[in-house]
Amino acid sequence: MRFAVTSRGDETSNALQKKLINYLQEFDLELNEETPDIVITVGGDGTLLHAFHRFHDRLDETAFVGIHTGHLGFYADWKPEEVEKLVIHIAKTPFQVVEYPLLEVVVRYDDHTRADRHLALNECTIKSLEGSLVCQMDIKGEPFETFRGDGLCISTPSGSTAYNKSLGGAILHPSLASLQVSEMASINNRVYRTIGSPLVLPQHHTCLLKPVNDVDLMLTIDHASLVGKNIKSLQCRVAEESIRFARFRPFPFWKRVKESFIGD
Structure with a gap:
């Protein structure tokens, strides 16, 4: 096995x-930084996010597992004192693969000459650099609303516990192949009106945002910003792709939610 x-x-x-x-x-086991079968991240959820983007072109062949050297994460679930146990599992035990859905974002430009495709493990956000964001939102090819406000956050189920949660979005189980659209300080008055609630869209629905x-x-x-x-x-x-996590023991999602936000 390459790692x-x-x-x-x-x-x-x-x-x-x-x-x-x-x-x-x-x-x-073979140390291989180019074509690993398994990637072990040491740090936190941010470290795993960076590793995901580094190996985003190998998602069908690579599985991820995280060790946290700080607080317990949603992706990094092994403790430093469990390293020996994890190594034995990796070397000796066939691991279970758990797949989480990803977000596909296709950015098109006015000149029609190119389109940039991105994958996000947590979320994509869109804001204006000058004043409020004003954009038309179409859902499944039909006009839905004209959004006015600070911005929008489009998250994956696994990313629903991150920025999305701070915006009042729902926490979704990662087994749900869906995306969530949450508003940032929308403008709602007698003239302008938005839905005012997070939207959860199923796998076969597309959200199109047109400034x-x-x-x-x-x-x-995720962690990368661009103008x-x-x-x-x-x-x-x-996205059609998904991220693959190597699971060597049960780690229920709702247990992670409780430990992260409620405690014992």
Whole structure:
């Protein structure tokens, strides 16, 4: 089996990364940073997000597992003191694969010459760099509303516990192949009106966002930010690809939710 280990970059995570590499090589596993069968991340959920984007072109062949060196994460569920146990599992135990849905975002431009396709594990956000965002939202090819406000967040089920939750969005179980659209400070009065509630769209529905005012946009795809100029539309839907996690023991989603937001 080929493996790669990525680190958050702090002293504790780097030391654990070296230990993992040594342990796994002692079991005759191959360190391979280009075409790994399994990627172990050491740090937190952000570290796994970076690893996902690094290996986004190998999602059918690569599975991910995370070790947290800080707080318990939704993706990083192993503790540093469990490293030896995890190594034995990886070396000796066939792992179960759990797949989570991803978000596909296709950005099209006014010149019609190109389209950029992105995959998000958590979410995509769209905001205006100048004043309010004004955009037409179509759902499944039909006009739905004209949004006016600070911005919109389109999240995956696994990303529903991140920025989406802080916006008042619902927490969705990752087994639901869907996306969620949540508003950021929408303008609602006698003249302007939005739905005012998060929308959950199933796998076969597409959300198309078309900016109305001529402004530059700030887009985020998970941890990455980019300034969008001359954007004609953003097409959001559940991606055909999915992320694969290596599971060596049960780790129920609702248990993670409870431990992260409620505690014991």
